[in-house]
Amino acid sequence: MNELILEMREITKSFFGVLANDHVNLMVNRGEIHALLGENGAGKTTLMNILTGLYKPDSGEIVIKGKKVTFASPRDAIKCGIGMVHQNFRLVDSLTVSENVILGLNDIPRFLNIEEIHEAIGDFSKKYGLNVDPKAEIWQLSVGERQRVEILKMLYRNVGILILDEPTAVLTPQEVVDLFSSLRNMAQEGKTVIIITHKLNEVMEIADRITVLRGGKSVATMLKKDTTRQELARIMVGREIPEVSSRRCVMSEEKVLELKDIKALNDRGMEALSGLSVCVRKGEILGIAGVAGNGQKELVEVIAGLRPVLAGSMKINGKNLTNSKPGDIINAGVAIVPEDRTSMGLAQNFNVIENLIVKTYRGSENSRRGFLSWKHLRENAEKIVRDFDIKTAGVFSPVKLMSGGNQQKLLFARETSKKPSLLVAAYPCRGLDLGATHAVHQILLSQKEQGTGILLISEDLDELLNLSDRIAVIYEGKITGVVVPGKATIEQIGLMMCGGGKECIFQTN
Amino acid sequence: MEMVTLLTATLHAAIISATPILYAALGEIFAERSGVLNLGVEGIMLVGAATGFYTVVNSQSLLLGVLATVAVSLLFGLIFSFITITLRASQVVTGLVLTIFGTGLSAFLGKSMIGQASPVIFHKIPVPVLSKIPILGHVLFNHDMLVYVLYLLVPLSWFFIYRTREGLNLRAVGENPAAADALGINVFAVRYFYVCLGSIFAGLAGAYLSLAYAPSWLENMSGGRGWIAIVLVIFATWNPVRAALGALIFGGVDVLGFKFQARGIGISPYFMRMLPYLITIIVLIIITARSQMAKNLMPKALTIPYDREER
Numbered sequence: 001m002n003e004l005i006l007e008m009r010e011i012t013k014s015f016f017g018v019l020a021n022d023h024v025n026l027m028v029n030r031g032e033i034h035a036l037l038g039e040n041g042a043g044k045t046t047l048m049n050i051l052t053g054l055y056k057p058d059s060g061e062i063v064i065k066g067k068k069v070t071f072a073s074p075r076d077a078i079k080c081g082i083g084m085v086h087q088n089f090r091l092v093d094s095l096t097v098s099e100n101v102i103l104g105l106n107d108i109p110r111f112l113n114i115e116e117i118h119e120a121i122g123d124f125s126k127k128y129g130l131n132v133d134p135k136a137e138i139w140q141l142s143v144g145e146r147q148r149v150e151i152l153k154m155l156y157r158n159v160g161i162l163i164l165d166e167p168t169a170v171l172t173p174q175e176v177v178d179l180f181s182s183l184r185n186m187a188q189e190g191k192t193v194i195i196i197t198h199k200l201n202e203v204m205e206i207a208d209r210i211t212v213l214r215g216g217k218s219v220a221t222m223l224k225k226d227t228t229r230q231e232l233a234r235i236m237v238g239r240e241i242p243e244v245s246s247r248r249c250v251m252s253e254e255k256v257l258e259l260k261d262i263k264a265l266n267d268r269g270m271e272a273l274s275g276l277s278v279c280v281r282k283g284e285i286l287g288i289a290g291v292a293g294n295g296q297k298e299l300v301e302v303i304a305g306l307r308p309v310l311a312g313s314m315k316i317n318g319k320n321l322t323n324s325k326p327g328d329i330i331n332a333g334v335a336i337v338p339e340d341r342t343s344m345g346l347a348q349n350f351n352v353i354e355n356l357i358v359k360t361y362r363g364s365e366n367s368r369r370g371f372l373s374w375k376h377l378r379e380n381a382e383k384i385v386r387d388f389d390i391k392t393a394g395v396f397s398p399v400k401l402m403s404g405g406n407q408q409k410l411l412f413a414r415e416t417s418k419k420p421s422l423l424v425a426a427y428p429c430r431g432l433d434l435g436a437t438h439a440v441h442q443i444l445l446s447q448k449e450q451g452t453g454i455l456l457i458s459e460d461l462d463e464l465l466n467l468s469d470r471i472a473v474i475y476e477g478k479i480t481g482v483v484v485p486g487k488a489t490i491e492q493i494g495l496m497m498c499g500g501g502k503e504c505i506f507q508t509n
Numbered sequence: 510m511e512m513v514t515l516l517t518a519t520l521h522a523a524i525i526s527a528t529p530i531l532y533a534a535l536g537e538i539f540a541e542r543s544g545v546l547n548l549g550v551e552g553i554m555l556v557g558a559a560t561g562f563y564t565v566v567n568s569q570s571l572l573l574g575v576l577a578t579v580a581v582s583l584l585f586g587l588i589f590s591f592i593t594i595t596l597r598a599s600q601v602v603t604g605l606v607l608t609i610f611g612t613g614l615s616a617f618l619g620k621s622m623i624g625q626a627s628p629v630i631f632h633k634i635p636v637p638v639l640s641k642i643p644i645l646g647h648v649l650f651n652h653d654m655l656v657y658v659l660y661l662l663v664p665l666s667w668f669f670i671y672r673t674r675e676g677l678n679l680r681a682v683g684e685n686p687a688a689a690d691a692l693g694i695n696v697f698a699v700r701y702f703y704v705c706l707g708s709i710f711a712g713l714a715g716a717y718l719s720l721a722y723a724p725s726w727l728e729n730m731s732g733g734r735g736w737i738a739i740v741l742v743i744f745a746t747w748n749p750v751r752a753a754l755g756a757l758i759f760g761g762v763d764v765l766g767f768k769f770q771a772r773g774i775g776i777s778p779y780f781m782r783m784l785p786y787l788i789t790i791i792v793l794i795i796i797t798a799r800s801q802m803a804k805n806l807m808p809k810a811l812t813i814p815y816d817r818e819e820r
Contacts, residue, residue: 052691054690054691054817073690073693073695074690074691074692074693075692075693075694076693078692078693084691086691089688090685090687090688090691090692091685091688092680092681092684092685092688092689093684093685093809094680094684094806094809095677095680095681095684099677100688102677103677103678103681103688103689103692103694104678104681104689104692104693104694105674108674109674110673110674110675111672111673111674112672112673112674112677114672153692
């Protein structure tokens with residue numbers, strides 16, 4: 001079945017002078033699952049946004065079933081049978097599942113019979129094994145269900161080519177299994193699936209054929225059976241990635257953080273942490289595994305002193321700091337690398353020096369009689385930039401001009417400069433490329449070896465298994481179990497992430 | 510018996526007082542549902558009032574007056590749309606400027622019309638049979654055409670927004686324009702259309718003031734009704750039926766002032782004239798205090814310009 005269904009030739013697109021796609025070629029056969037592999041910023045999403053008519057290419061052409069096409073809008077692309085499931089779901093939260101599915105269709109009655117529509121959508125979703133309640137409003141659904149709605153939306157429009165942008169990033173391991181089996185069903189029915197990803201495991205599991213993008217260029221296309229993980233990694237990165245240095249156990253019994261039965265609300269006023277207990281010891285990395293939205297954000301904010309604790313207690317180095325001010329918590333030796341580094345971690349319009357001192361500008365080494373000691377600050381910042389290998393146009397340039405990886409390194413440099421006893425890192429590698437991810441992992445491991453207790457929140461189970469000394473699984477605001485990597489499988493942890501799996505190896509505190 | 514007459518007259522007047530506010534509020538609901546906050550309502554109302562009055566004085570035709578109002582307020586809607594939707598300027602600033610501009614323009618052009626009487630106005634047309642119902646007949650069915658049109662517009666607007674394909678598109682564009690765009694809904698066209706529709710409604714609200722309510726031309730005759738309409742939209746949580754109820758409350762309070770004065774009830778008339786505005790402030794405080802409600806029902810993309818290639 002080697003019928004060519006889609007060809008993109010010499011596609012070029014630049015944004016404000018930066019080439020996102022540089023003469024990219026892509027050929028996809030009917031009925032195959034084609035992986036578009038590449039690091040963040042390799043131009044995968046841009047290419048697919050061009051294919052779906054969201055962006056106009058500067059040059060190059062798109063050929064579908066032998067016919068050259070130009071798309072002015074996503075509607076044109078959908079008419080040609082091309083639909084995309086974006087990474088940030090394009091769903092209208094306040095509308096129901098059915099309303100989202102029929103939105104924008106022209107061949108539905110002008111006056112809507114809501115009951116009839118619910119029934120039709122319900123039947124349609126069962127047909128593809130994509131179960132979801134058609135009457136539910138989107139905001140009530142889990143992330144996995146929302147993704148199903150997105151896929152349904154495209155299938156309902158009878159697309160022949162379905163594009164998924166990083167579809168597994170937000171799913172639990174079980175949901176990934178379900179998704180992949182749905183995708184295989186679709187491919188068997190003759191639908192073509194293009195999956196954008198940077199995860200090699202996934203590519204090796206699901207793809208039939210693979211096109212690798214690097215730095216905006218298409219560098220290789222191959223069949224999965226003709227390649228290996230290692231080869232793909234090399235082509236994708238263009239250089240060898242050293243393995244993370246092996247883990248050494250330096251954990252002591254001393255507890256740097258002790259949370260007992262913590263209760264706290266989320267922004268909507270609902271209980272987000274419902275009796276959460278966990279402790280982090282000196283010199284260990286405690287991983288927090290869980291599907292996003294199970295209380296991770298609130299947990300970080302509670303530790304930082306940004307969210308009131310309704311019940312329970314928090315001890316830092318044995319000292320009770322429940323509901324203390326953020327400043328007191330910082331002084332007690334807590335450092336935080338927040339989830340949202342661009343807005344909460346760094347001030348984008350501040351330069352490198354200013355960002356480095358926002359927590360310590362009052363200190364005697366940084367200022368004298370209310371005036372900042374710029375010479376000292378500059379030398380210190382230049383040293384940090386060298387030590388952490390931060391790429392920047394200079395310590396006086398605003399951080400918004402730096403890439404995500406370099407911003408993250410800067411953030412880590414600031415947070416670790418005062419030798420914290422507890423370091424909280426929330427999703428520190430989210431959105432970073434392999435090189436920057438590696439650097440962040442090295443920072444975490446070296447901090448740990450210096451005796452810092454680290455709370456590492458991540459949605460990447462491989463990362464947690466590689467780095468953590470213990471992994472605590474969070475589900476609906478509670479720790480459902482603590483496991484030791486090597487003694488639990490990804491599947492077991494995945495089960496606990498959905499509230500199941502009590503039979504796992506427990507090792508509390 | 511006298512109490513009944515008083516009550517009937519008050520309710521009748523409340524409907525008349527509510528009409529211009531409700532026209533403007535319905536229009537603003539459409540604009541805001543599409544994600545565009547038009548703070549130019551007050552200015553467009555004044556321009557609509559002046560245009561309608563001027564045309565009728567010179568042409569002796571109510572129909573021409575209404576058509577001219579529609580045309581001019583459509584032009585204002587297009588200007589506002591171009592600046593905020595195409596050029597993506599701040600909706601708040603643009604709206605304020607439009608109100609200042611409309612207030613000044615109508616005052617300038619209207620100088621010569623002050624003190625003139627309109628040759629024709631919207632007269633009350635009692636509905637046969639229905640207007641003979643005791644009490645309610647007079648309250649509801651002894652009004653002019655523009656009020657009757659409004660009776661139809663309220664349920665039609667509700668049905669349109671919640672029960673039709675186009676209404677679904679409208680809601681989607683105001684909540685998540687990127688989602689709507691990805692499904693092939695033309696976000697720009699939808700926003701242009703409903704902003705202009707809202708603008709026309711605001712213009713008609715003004716024409717009602719100068720051709721039925723007053724009926725004459727006075728500088729700044731809208732007296733803040735455009736602003737009350739904008740508050741009413743929040744109060745009504747972007748729902749036309751609730752907007753109608755809200756407009757009736759505002760209208761009722763407005764009328765009470767006159768009635769108290771006429772009957773010599775010893776409350777300062779200045780205080781009574783202040784009441785509708787005072788209630789507006791109280792409503793805002795209550796809604797803000799219970800902000801979760803308004804925040805959840807507010808169109809998520811309100812005031813945010815849409816840019817397809819934003820990265």
